[in-house]
Amino acid sequence: xxxxxxxxxxxxxxxxxxxxxxxxxxxxxxxxxxxxxxxxxxxxxxxxxxxxxxxxxxxxxxxxxxxxxxxxxxxxxxxxxxxxxxxxxxxxxxxxxxxxxxxxxxxxxxxxxxxxxxxxxxxxxxxxxxxxxxxxxxxxxxxxxxxxxxxxxxxxxxxxxxxxxxxxxxxxxxxxxxxxxxxxxxxxxxxxxxxxxxxxxxxxxxxxxxxxxxxxxxxxxxxxxxx
Numbered sequence: 082x083x084x085x086x087x088x089x090x091x092x093x094x095x096x097x098x099x100x101x102x103x104x105x106x107x108x109x110x111x112x113x114x115x116x117x118x119x120x121x122x123x124x125x126x127x128x129x130x131x132x133x134x135x136x137x138x139x140x141x142x143x144x145x146x147x148x149x150x151x152x153x154x155x156x157x158x159x160x161x162x163x164x165x166x167x168x169x170x171x172x173x174x175x176x177x178x179x180x181x182x183x184x185x186x187x188x189x190x191x192x193x194x195x196x197x198x199x200x201x202x203x204x205x206x207x208x209x210x211x212x213x214x215x216x217x218x219x220x221x222x223x224x225x226x227x228x229x230x231x232x233x234x235x236x237x238x239x240x241x242x243x244x245x246x247x248x249x250x251x252x253x254x255x256x257x258x259x260x261x262x263x264x265x266x267x268x269x270x271x272x273x274x275x276x277x278x279x280x281x282x283x284x285x286x287x288x289x290x291x292x293x294x295x296x297x298x299x300x301x302x303x304x305x306x307x308x
Contacts, residue, residue, distance in 0.1 A: 088104075088105045088106075088159075088160065088179050088180055088181065088182075089102055089103065089104055089105065089179075089180070089181070089182040089185050089186075090102070090103050090105050090118065090127065090177060090178065090179040090180075090185070091103070091177055091178055091185055091186075091189060091229075092118075092126040092127055092141070092167070092176060092177035093126075093176065093177065093229065093232070093238065094120035094122060094124050094126055095124065095126070095142040095143065095147070096120065096122055096124035097120060097122040097124065099120065099121070099122070099229065099230070100189065100228070100229025100230075101120055101121060101126070102182075102185075102186070103118050103126075103127075105118070105129075105179065107134075107156075107159075107160050110129055110130070110131055110134075110137070111131075112131060112132055112133065112134065113130075113132065114130070115128050115129070115130040116128070116129050116130065124142075125142060126141075126142065126177075127139060127140070127141055127142075127177070128140040128149075131156070134156055135155065135156050136153060136154070136155055136156060137153065137154050137155075137156055137159050138151060138152070138153050139151070139152045139153070139154065139167070140152075141167050141176050141177065143169050143176060143236075150167075150169060150170050150176075152167060159179070162180070162181055163180060164178055164179070164180030164181070164184045164185060164188065165178065165179045165180055166178055167179065169236060175236075175237075175238060175239075176236070189229060190227060208244075208246060209244075209246055209247075209264075210246050210247045210265050211247075211264070211265050211266070214264050214265060214266065214267070214269060214270050215244075215249075215264045215265075217264075217270050218249070218262065218264035218269065218270055218273055219249070219264075221270075221273045221274060221276075222242075222249070222262070222273070222279075225276070225277070225278065225279055226240075230277060230278040230279065231251070231278075231279050232279075232280060232281070233253035233255065233256060233258055233280070233281040233282075233283065234256075234258075234280060234281065234282055234283040234285075235253060235255050235256040235258070235283045235284075236255075237253050237254070237255040237256070239254075240252065240253055240281065241253075241254060247263060247264065247265040248261055248262060248263040248264055248265070249261075249262050249264060250262075251279065251281060253281050256283050256284050257284065258281040258282055258283060258284055258285045258286070259281070259285075259286050259287075260279065260281050260282075260286075260287045260288075260289065261286075261287070261288045261289065262288075262289045263288070263289065269289075272289055273289065276289070
């Protein structure tokens with residue numbers, strides 16, 4: 082019988098907001114010694130410990146309620162090959178996943194696939210005011226989503242997208258925040274090309290439609306811009 086000893090985990094860093102993949106081996110977790118997984122920015126994204134390898138305790142810093150959630154799993158479940166969803170105990174919002182690499186990466190890439198499907202499902206030449214600009218804006222949005230940098234301040238990573246002739250609307254179902262991105266002119270395209278991260282404001286409303294909005298973008302060194 083083949084025993085699985087490796088998994089991959091992905092978590093959104095509660096400090097810098099980036100999503101990173103980390104390999105997790107059951108041999109890296111020794112009895113009585115907590116195993117720390119850190120983001121590239123240095124912040125701790127997960128702590129896993131065990132007393133007997135039969136049960137594991139996971140501590141997850143939560144970017145929603147700014148505390149650490151403690152979750153316990155049986156060892157046979159943690160290394161079963163199934164995808165485990167880590168969530169906020171208060172809001173049930175997803176915080177990360179542990180499981181086989183292909184399955185976990187497929188979940189993270191689902192946003193990108195949904196954006197592609199939206200573009201193909203429409204008769205774009207007759208629907209969009211400027212189909213070339215819309216395709217370029219969608220391409221930029223796909224890249225942002227693929228990197229895990231499309232999310233809401235409430236902690237929701239599953240942002241819905243609806244296309245209109247001159248813009249697209251990003252919507253968070255958990256807190257009902259909305260971000261409108263216009264996609265009709267070269268100026269609209271230039272704006273989103275300057276954006277690395279799209280963070281919806283909790284319960285808020287934003288528009289991204291002209292270079293005037295770039296006053297909200299902070300590009301200092303390697304720090305990622307947000308809108």
